[in-house]
Amino acid sequence: MIKLFKIAIRNLIRYKRRTLMTSTLIAIGVLFVLVFIAASGSFKNLMIGQITDSMLGHLQVHKRGYMASIDSLPLTLNLNAKAIKKLEIAIKKIPEIEAYSPRIKFGGMFSNFVESSNIRMNGVYPEKEIACIPLFLSRINKGEKAIKKGEILIPELLATGLKVKVGDAVVVIATNRDGSVNGKQFKVGGIIESVTGPGGRDGYVHIEDAMEILRIDELEISEVAVRVKDFSKLDSVSNSLNRVLSQNLNKQGKPVFDVRTWEKLSPFYNIARMIDIMTIFIKIMLIAIVLISIMNVMIMAVYERIREIGTIAAIGTMPEKILSLFLIEGLSLGVTGVIVGNLLALIAVFLMNIIEITFNFGRQTGFILAPELKAGNILFVSAVVIIVSVLAALQPAFKASRMEPVEALRHV
């Protein structure tokens, strides 16, 4: 086998320019794919991190049916005290959960005593919300970075539209689940910006203030945001939580709780999927490059060496050894391209991290792209290229091994 490798490599060296061009093409393909995977992966993770750590949490639990009516923020579909207790017990059973934050959400009117506008209110426990959504405070761009009782964080859009500043007095009016209307005066504690840019209408108050507006004596909540310790284990944590909670059934025999990961809560998931699909297309392009270039080279190699094939067949070389000889040539081309491509990709990613490429996302600016090449990605791309290299050489190699020696020897 070593001798076959030696012969194959010498045959590749024999056609230096062709071998160099093909290996370079494969190396460039591997370089682009790995750099794209590293950069797009970094961008995707950064964006997912922004969305989950600034707003959503990694997963959320609602009462079944709440998500279908979320636009109207129905108070009638809140989880009651009994359900909250069960939920808290379930959460505490799962050690992979780092933090959770109960929220009351309701729609209301926001007034500066001169003008009014609608607002989506979120009543939260500040410590729990910050533990679950660590970037929450960084969204407060004016005022103290805190949620205090008697204060309200208002969205930037409303602050601008209604000309409200930090420290101003405002009123929030809401209808409770019995249909009666109540209002409460707040001091504007801060202006909060939306994660994805202008347009957000979410205001934040302490959960006890929210209960007061809604005249709720016993705690009830609209959703619980959950943060897991290891994001890569999100699906397994979600499944575990779902499994524990699914034992709680309503009167119709259906589960009380609805557990959803961030993918099912944010439209950004579609962008993340688009990035994944683009990565797949880039990989397919790489496969096409490798397939076409190696197949082309190997077809040429077989055509140019027909008499040589005839000679080695005549002196008794078995067809499978002739097949191996050409497959090894294809394999060697692929391996060379992979090694060079991987090295170039590692250098490129290292340089990108030194240069610190920045970009903006929504209102957030100055994100630094931190491309990272994972061993898994390198191994996957390398394996694909090497397998495709061998597959591309298979047809010409098979043709060579099936040649009739007498015909091959006659070839001019």
Added chain:
Amino acid sequence: MSLIMAKNLSKTYYSGEIEVHALKSLSFEIKPGSFMSFIGPSGSGKTTLLNIIGCLDKPTSGSLKVANVLTSDLTRREAAAFRGENLGFIFQDFNLIPVLTVFENVEYPLLIVQNVPARERRERVISLLDKVGMKDQMNKFPDQISGGQKQRVAVARALVSNPKLVLADEPTANLDSKTAFMVIDIMKKMRDEFGVTFLFSTHDPKIVGEVETLFTLEDGMLSSRLDGKGGNND
């Protein structure tokens, strides 16, 4: 006992729609250790016959036994294995593998075909290269040596696997007279030393004058047998 025994050997092939009878019911026997040649004009069927004897091609009808094996019935794989074990080939254009050195070209049948251990391989290759006068050139590549030297290497390659029969198709056609005689002389010495049968296809008078038996082919049929160097006409 005969090394080669052909009975009613025929070969027909098609060139477009034209049926060509390359060999017409040939029957002959060749004894081990012969140094003999098929001669005849172009198109007489010499190369076709040599290809069939060399298990590179199959007869359309008739039977052929080489070294007691009915080679006309061998499958593709069996034929390859038989060639590797029993036959050696010398080609008109030398057909050395360009990426291998002289040593490696001769070593090839032992390494890739017969899997002979490294030490024995080296001894056999060097011994043969010494006998054909190419030992001092063994690290050169085929494009670094002359035509005569290439053919001497080809002779060594054909003999290294200890074949029973060496088939040589026009082995001197691309050589000058002096080199041709030298190569013929080497082949003869090898026959004398190893007892290998040499079978040529040629119309080169230099070989014709040196062989011990001549079969003349005309239009695919054996027209005469001449035992040269004192032999008798049949």
